[in-house]
Amino acid sequence: MSDAQTIVIVGSGHAGAQVAASLRQEKFAGEILMFGDEPGLPYQRPPLSKTYMKDGNPDRLLIRNQTFFDDNAIVLRNETRVAAIDREAHEIVLADGERQRYDHLVLATGAVNRALPIPGIDLEGVLELRTLAHAEDIRGRMGAADHIAIIGGGFIGLEFAAMARGLGTDVTVLELADRVMARAIAPETSAYFDEFHRSIGVDLRLGAGVDKIIDRDDGHTGGVVLKDGTRVEADLVLVAAGVAARDELAREAGLPVENGIVVDTMLQTADPAISAIGDCASFIHPLGDSRMRIESVQNATDQARAVALRLAEGQGGGGHPPYSGFPWFWSDQGDRKLQIAGLTAGANGRVVRRNDRGGFLVHCFRDGRYIGLETVNAPGDHLMARRLLAAGVELDRTALEEAGYDLKAFKNRL
Numbered sequence: 001m002s003d004a005q006t007i008v009i010v011g012s013g014h015a016g017a018q019v020a021a022s023l024r025q026e027k028f029a030g031e032i033l034m035f036g037d038e039p040g041l042p043y044q045r046p047p048l049s050k051t052y053m054k055d056g057n058p059d060r061l062l063i064r065n066q067t068f069f070d071d072n073a074i075v076l077r078n079e080t081r082v083a084a085i086d087r088e089a090h091e092i093v094l095a096d097g098e099r100q101r102y103d104h105l106v107l108a109t110g111a112v113n114r115a116l117p118i119p120g121i122d123l124e125g126v127l128e129l130r131t132l133a134h135a136e137d138i139r140g141r142m143g144a145a146d147h148i149a150i151i152g153g154g155f156i157g158l159e160f161a162a163m164a165r166g167l168g169t170d171v172t173v174l175e176l177a178d179r180v181m182a183r184a185i186a187p188e189t190s191a192y193f194d195e196f197h198r199s200i201g202v203d204l205r206l207g208a209g210v211d212k213i214i215d216r217d218d219g220h221t222g223g224v225v226l227k228d229g230t231r232v233e234a235d236l237v238l239v240a241a242g243v244a245a246r247d248e249l250a251r252e253a254g255l256p257v258e259n260g261i262v263v264d265t266m267l268q269t270a271d272p273a274i275s276a277i278g279d280c281a282s283f284i285h286p287l288g289d290s291r292m293r294i295e296s297v298q299n300a301t302d303q304a305r306a307v308a309l310r311l312a313e314g315q316g317g318g319g320h321p322p323y324s325g326f327p328w329f330w331s332d333q334g335d336r337k338l339q340i341a342g343l344t345a346g347a348n349g350r351v352v353r354r355n356d357r358g359g360f361l362v363h364c365f366r367d368g369r370y371i372g373l374e375t376v377n378a379p380g381d382h383l384m385a386r387r388l389l390a391a392g393v394e395l396d397r398t399a400l401e402e403a404g405y406d407l408k409a410f411k412n413r414l
């Protein structure tokens with residue numbers, strides 16, 4: 001891409017901020033404009049359900065400070081929603097009708113919380129958590145709340161549950177599935193966290209479908225009613241029932257969407273002048289066997305770096321290697337650090353081990369081949385699995401068994 005060109009980024013979250021920074025690191029000298037509909041500078045979302053609830057310090061969340069954007073000539077226009085893409089004119093259209101031309105457009109629009117279609121969802125005290133504004137609102141209400149009901153036993157619901165228990169609040173988690181975090185982790189790891197949350201006093205209900213949210217008679221929630229008629233009294237209700245990709249801009253511009261904005265192996269949409277990255281992108285990973293969307297900081301950051309490299313090298317189109325960032329993830333729940341190396345959801349064989357430092361490990365296999373590791377409080381094992389798998393070291397179950405499931409035994413293959 002020539003230095004006289006303009007790259008426009010829609011979305012100023014993890015992916016948007018990283019693609020801008022990486023473009024400069026890769027010596028792209030053209031114009032970079034980033035549009036984000038939230039106020040302030042780009043910030044990290046993970047602490048919102050963890051440390052931020054305790055310390056309330058937004059400055060610690062910043063991905064980069066204002067000086068970084070100024071020094072690198074990255075124009076950030078916050079509180080500015082992009083309303084449409086005019087692909088023919090190579091322009092984006094802002095909510096107020098203003099237009100901005102682009103040579104390449106990067107969509108990094110993230111995701112939005114799924115709203116539950118149940119009565120009472122609009123009551124006061126029914127909360128969601130995706131943005132800093134949501135987190136500030138929740139923090140302001142937590143002090144006066146004795147009991148919070150959380151709809152959804154996924155990562156965010158459970159992180160929040162542990163944090164709230166730490167503050168002394170009564171917590172009920174309502175999960176529709178028969179185990180927690182079922183979509184993303186092995187049954188053994190779910191069982192570990194089930195036990196942990198109950199041990200810190202979380203009232204965890206599985207197979208719990210929510211029928212409606214109760215009105216306390218003043219427009220504020222008083223809890224929820226389950227499908228079986230059980231009432232759960234609560235002062236606040238947090239809905240943490242998963243997210244949906246923000247793919248509306250792409251869809252309205254005629255680009256294919258399929259649970260996210262469809263991109264090819266180089267993260268390019270059907271329009272060679274538009275790429276999509278992060279939570280909003282539906283892509284094919286060489287380690288997977290179908291199209292996927294990954295909601296993680298690693299995915300947002302690595303996809304941003306890959307697209308920046310491609311654009312800085314002047315390749316809007318073909319001839320670039322496929323995106324292959326190795327997937328890893330973490331979730332802090334109380335004093336338990338869950339880490340996942342690889343795409344473990346595709347496992348059809350698992351071996352549970354504990355290390356000598358009290359860490360919990362689930363080694364995951366697919367048809368006998370090692371595909372990943374889920375750990376709790378075992379950062380060394382996580383890092384070793386990540387290094388081995390990212391380096392493409394092939395491990396099978398027999399070899400691991402012979403090594404007593406000690407990954408360090410394979411260090412010499414790196």
Ligand SMILES: Cc1cc2nc3c(=O)[nH]c(=O)nc-3n(C[C@H](O)[C@H](O)[C@H](O)COP(=O)(O)OP(=O)(O)OC[C@H]3O[C@@H](n4cnc5c(N)ncnc54)[C@H](O)[C@@H]3O)c2cc1C
Pocket residue numbers: 010011012013014015016035036037038044045046047048049080081082083108109110111129130131156246249277278279280294295296297298300329330331332
């Ligand atoms: C509470 C919480 C805890 C999390 N914890 C973890 C964790 O422990 N580990 C982990 O790996 N991941 C975690 N995640 C997930 C991680 O934060 C996301 O995967 C990551 O933020 C994705 O980055 P993104 O840039 O794709 O999207 P986002 O960070 O969502 O950024 C997208 C931005 O684009 C803006 N936008 C969208 N449409 C428009 C438009 N039309 N015009 C202008 N702006 C627009 C959005 O408002 C948003 O600011 C957590 C997420 C949340 C909410």
